[in-house]
Amino acid sequence: MKRKIGEGGLDEAVNMDVMMDNMTDVVGTLLMVLIIVQLQVNNAVDTIQSNLPEVTQEQVAAKQAELEELKIREEETKEAAETDEQASETLVAEVARKRADLRRFETTDKQDAATLMSLEKVQSELEARRREVELEKAAVAKLVAERDRLAGLLDQAKPMEGPADKIVRIPESRDIPQGAVLFDVLCKADHLYVADFEPFEKKTIAALASKQRLLMHSTTKDAQGREIPVFDQEKTIEFLNERSLGSPLFEVRFPLIKTQTVLRIELHPTQKAADEPLKPGSAYLKLVNRLKKTGGVVWFRVMPDAFETYIAAREVCDKLGVPAGWEMTSTPFFLKAMPEVRVNQLEKPSAPPQKPADGIVIPSPKRTLD
Numbered sequence: 001m002k003r004k005i006g007e008g009g010l011d012e013a014v015n016m017d018v019m020m021d022n023m024t025d026v027v028g029t030l031l032m033v034l035i036i037v038q039l040q041v042n043n044a045v046d047t048i049q050s051n052l053p054e055v056t057q058e059q060v061a062a063k064q065a066e067l068e069e070l071k072i073r074e075e076e077t078k079e080a081a082e083t084d085e086q087a088s089e090t091l092v093a094e095v096a097r098k099r100a101d102l103r104r105f106e107t108t109d110k111q112d113a114a115t116l117m118s119l120e121k122v123q124s125e126l127e128a129r130r131r132e133v134e135l136e137k138a139a140v141a142k143l144v145a146e147r148d149r150l151a152g153l154l155d156q157a158k159p160m161e162g163p164a165d166k167i168v169r170i171p172e173s174r175d176i177p178q179g180a181v182l183f184d185v186l187c188k189a190d191h192l193y194v195a196d197f198e199p200f201e202k203k204t205i206a207a208l209a210s211k212q213r214l215l216m217h218s219t220t221k222d223a224q225g226r227e228i229p230v231f232d233q234e235k236t237i238e239f240l241n242e243r244s245l246g247s248p249l250f251e252v253r254f255p256l257i258k259t260q261t262v263l264r265i266e267l268h269p270t271q272k273a274a275d276e277p278l279k280p281g282s283a284y285l286k287l288v289n290r291l292k293k294t295g296g297v298v299w300f301r302v303m304p305d306a307f308e309t310y311i312a313a314r315e316v317c318d319k320l321g322v323p324a325g326w327e328m329t330s331t332p333f334f335l336k337a338m339p340e341v342r343v344n345q346l347e348k349p350s351a352p353p354q355k356p357a358d359g360i361v362i363p364s365p366k367r368t369l370d
Contacts, residue, residue: 174369176325182299182367183287184334185313187306191274192313194283195267195334200252203245204265208236208341215239217344233343236263249273250334258346260337267334277313284313291322297369300326325369 176182186193208215208231217232237256246252251268275282291298298317302310310326317324 174323176297176367176369177323180323181296183291183296185284185287185298185300186269186329186332186334187300187302187310187313188269188332189303189305190276190309191306192277192282192284192309193269193273193334194275194287195250195269197265197267197334197336199247200245200250200265200267201338204240204252204254204263204338205341207240207243207245211239220342228342230342230344231263233258233260233346236343259349261342261345263338263341263343265336265338267336269333277309277316285316288316288320288322292320296322298322298324299367300324301329301331302326303329303332323369325367327367 184195186195212229212231215231215236216229218230219227220230222228233256237254240254249270249272251270253266253268255264255266257264273283275284277284279285288298300310300313314324314326
């Protein structure tokens, strides 16, 4: 049956035809493109195949075998690498441990060396101490032998008899009479020494008078207002000591005392001046006999080794009734000041000691008669 086409249907039919024509053109174009692409692909395949070398089936099999062998080697290489990595880590740890052991061994070796040196030093000191002990033992043994020898000698020796006992009278001390003249007598060992300063003082004054202008330092006034010379101490001492003002019995010296203001004279006895206490005609007996008539005091200056000599000489004074006193001394010469000869003072004397806080002052012992 023929379908009737209306006015509206005509337009739809025309549109459908146009669309179909378009679709046909598109499909045709696509087919043409597909054919061209296919031709190009075929040409490219032919070109690639023509460029490839000809390979036989045996060659392909050989290459596949090589490929399989390479795969096996790759697996072995991976396993070896893993094994080598583990071995390397183990080796590094072992090296670190060995280094730590080496450091510990070096430290221990140094400590052992130091300990060994200390031990050698101790051993050396021990040997030295042993030698000292042996020497001490030998010395002690020698001393013990000497002690035993002396003990034997003492056992064989006869007892020594000491000096006979002596009765010493302790005299009653008395004050020295005012204005009394003291005459020094030096007791030294078994001898007495009697000094007479007068002739030596006269020699000294005469020597100074001859050189007064050269030796004078200045002038001053005495208690009566008279002008007297003051001698230069250093020049005067040097001048007098260079002159021979002594005698066969005494050597004369003049000490330099920087704080002194008057000249001092020393008499040093020679061996010729030695007297025995009871020897007839001795200088000591002459002195005692003279003092019995004129008056005066014998003053004994006793050295530590002369007490027996003093006792013997003192008995003479007691028998004749001549007053006497004594003192211990360690100075084996006579010393006297010469107030008539003034010298310049070179240094001021040190200040006297201050009184104690409690005001108690213990005076020096004064000279008294026995």
